[in-house]
Amino acid sequence: MNIFDIIGPVMVGPSSSHTAGAAKIGYVAGKLMAQPVIKAEILLHGSFLATGKGHGTNLALVAGLLGMKPDDKRIPHSFEIAKEAHMEFSFGETDLKDVHPNSVLLKLTGEDGRYMEIVGESLGGSVINIASIDGHAANFSGDYPTLIIQNEDLPGRVAEVTSELAKRKINIATMKLSRSVRGEDAVMIIECDHEVWEEAIGWLKQMEGVKRVTYYSQGE
Amino acid sequence: MSFRTLKDILAAVQIRQVPFWEAVLLDDVKERGIAREQSFETMRGMYQAMRMADADYDAELRSASGMAGGEGAKLEKFRRGENRLVGDYLSSVMEKAVKMGESNACMKRIVAAPTAGSCGVIPAVLLSYEEHRDVEEDRMVEALFVAAGIGEVIAASASISGAEGGCQAEIGSASAMAAGAVTYLEGGDQEAIVHAAALALKNMLGLTCDPVGGLVEVPCIKRNVSGAVNAVIASQMVMAGLRSAIAPDEVIDSMRRIGKLLPGCLKETSQEGLAITPSAQKITQKLTE
Numbered sequence: 001m002n003i004f005d006i007i008g009p010v011m012v013g014p015s016s017s018h019t020a021g022a023a024k025i026g027y028v029a030g031k032l033m034a035q036p037v038i039k040a041e042i043l044l045h046g047s048f049l050a051t052g053k054g055h056g057t058n059l060a061l062v063a064g065l066l067g068m069k070p071d072d073k074r075i076p077h078s079f080e081i082a083k084e085a086h087m088e089f090s091f092g093e094t095d096l097k098d099v100h101p102n103s104v105l106l107k108l109t110g111e112d113g114r115y116m117e118i119v120g121e122s123l124g125g126s127v128i129n130i131a132s133i134d135g136h137a138a139n140f141s142g143d144y145p146t147l148i149i150q151n152e153d154l155p156g157r158v159a160e161v162t163s164e165l166a167k168r169k170i171n172i173a174t175m176k177l178s179r180s181v182r183g184e185d186a187v188m189i190i191e192c193d194h195e196v197w198e199e200a201i202g203w204l205k206q207m208e209g210v211k212r213v214t215y216y217s218q219g220e
Numbered sequence: 221m222s223f224r225t226l227k228d229i230l231a232a233v234q235i236r237q238v239p240f241w242e243a244v245l246l247d248d249v250k251e252r253g254i255a256r257e258q259s260f261e262t263m264r265g266m267y268q269a270m271r272m273a274d275a276d277y278d279a280e281l282r283s284a285s286g287m288a289g290g291e292g293a294k295l296e297k298f299r300r301g302e303n304r305l306v307g308d309y310l311s312s313v314m315e316k317a318v319k320m321g322e323s324n325a326c327m328k329r330i331v332a333a334p335t336a337g338s339c340g341v342i343p344a345v346l347l348s349y350e351e352h353r354d355v356e357e358d359r360m361v362e363a364l365f366v367a368a369g370i371g372e373v374i375a376a377s378a379s380i381s382g383a384e385g386g387c388q389a390e391i392g393s394a395s396a397m398a399a400g401a402v403t404y405l406e407g408g409d410q411e412a413i414v415h416a417a418a419l420a421l422k423n424m425l426g427l428t429c430d431p432v433g434g435l436v437e438v439p440c441i442k443r444n445v446s447g448a449v450n451a452v453i454a455s456q457m458v459m460a461g462l463r464s465a466i467a468p469d470e471v472i473d474s475m476r477r478i479g480k481l482l483p484g485c486l487k488e489t490s491q492e493g494l495a496i497t498p499s500a501q502k503i504t505q506k507l508t509e
């Protein structure tokens with residue numbers, strides 16, 4: 001937190017958690033897709049479901065998926081803009097377990113057929129957490145460029161990745177590991193101090209045992 | 221943010237021999253490892269965004285619930301008319317506070333200060349001041365640093381979230397921040413600044429968060445007016461030489477304790493207070509239809 005969390009952020013109202021946070025979840029999810037979203041099934045949970053409508057949560061989520069940030073004045077018009085962009089969207093209800101009351105499950109299909117399921121939580125004061133991606137625990141804020149590496153749970157894998165990143169002069173801000181069951185796929189979530197070059201991402205992708213690399217870039 | 225008490229800020233003012241606002245700026249510069257200009261210009265951006273949001277008010281808009289909109293224009297008309305009791309400055313403060321709150325409810329772009337629900341208090345006090353006294357923008361930006369310093373301390377040692385501390389933490393904090401800022405503009409020293417913040421916050425202690433339908437509209441929008449006007453009267457009392465009998469940091473600590481004691485049904489859950497009155501029920505019924 002810094003003084004511009006006290007005076008700021010600049011945002012489209014009315015609620016930092018239900019509007020700005022929702023837009024940010026959509027924005028990060030859209031970025032994770034790395035291609036235009038053509039279909040979005042948006043399932044609301046808890047307070048997002050109960051009071052979302054009056055807070056423009058629906059509009060903000062769609063706006064975010066279209067690449068609008070929380071201060072984008074077009075947020076109230078996102079439904080029309082989605083139509084123009086040929087993005088289909090629908091809203092439904094869900095009951096997610098063990099999540100923050102302000103949560104949403106996004107089922108997204110991209111232009112090239114990519115399909116992702118992302119759970120986002122709005123923690124208050126427009127701070128968010130991407131709780132899971134495709135059923136794997138993720139837990140990152142979208143405040144840093146972030147690598148999500150899904151790999152076979154083999155010994156030494158983590159050290160290999162971090163040392164290669166260090167060689168490429170990429171500073172790691174935070175790193176988290178998760179695994180549902182021993183021996184199953186593991187997920188590394190690496191928040192970096194600066195953008196990760198494509199070359200490094202390409203290298204990670206062809207590493208032995210790595211199944212999928214998803215990158216959240218903060219660039220435009 | 222390294223200041224946890226107002227005393228911390230006063231100590232920095234003493235050690236560095238700088239004004240209150242500059243101590244807050246220097247702390248930001250040090251903490252984020254940025255240039256002084258960068259911090260100042262970011263704050264200028266916030267001030268300008270407030271000004272733009274005020275100018276952007278649209279009297280025709282209504283919120284999704286239909287509860288909010290159009291009342292800022294009524295206050296503007298009243299301000300321009302002959303029947304008002306209070307002076308130009310306070311009339312303008314009232315008008316701008318409602319306008320900003322309505323803009324927020326109608327999904328326009330605002331500056332959370334410290335929250336979206338309380339976004340009208342600080343700009344109402346400061347933008348009206350700038351128009352009324354015709355001061356340079358730099359000085360207004362400095363006043364925002366004063367507000368930020370007070371808000372930072374409240375966030376660190378109490379809360380600025382209605383869900384955590386009730387509305388005293390939102391409108392109350394905004395009011396304390398605005399009181400300090402306008403006291404600085406009026407020429408008050410650091411001691412006057414913290415006492416103005418304390419007087420403003422004292423008047424808001426115990427304020428519950430009980431919004432109708434869970435929306436940031438009723439009572440929030442008009443409560444911005446009371447927070448803004450309260451900031452002005454607190455500052456005027458201090459400029460007249462009055463002081464808070466309770467030490468400013470102790471007022472903040474009282475707010476923290478009171479916030480803890482407030483039951484959950486009065487902290488943004490809309491389960492008590494105004495939110496469950498027959499009038500509120502009528503409104504929420506319409507919302508779910």
Ligand code: SF4
Nearest residue numbers: 337382387390429440
């Ligand atoms: S009543 Fe609650 S939601 Fe409304 S301004 Fe106060 S703290 Fe915010």
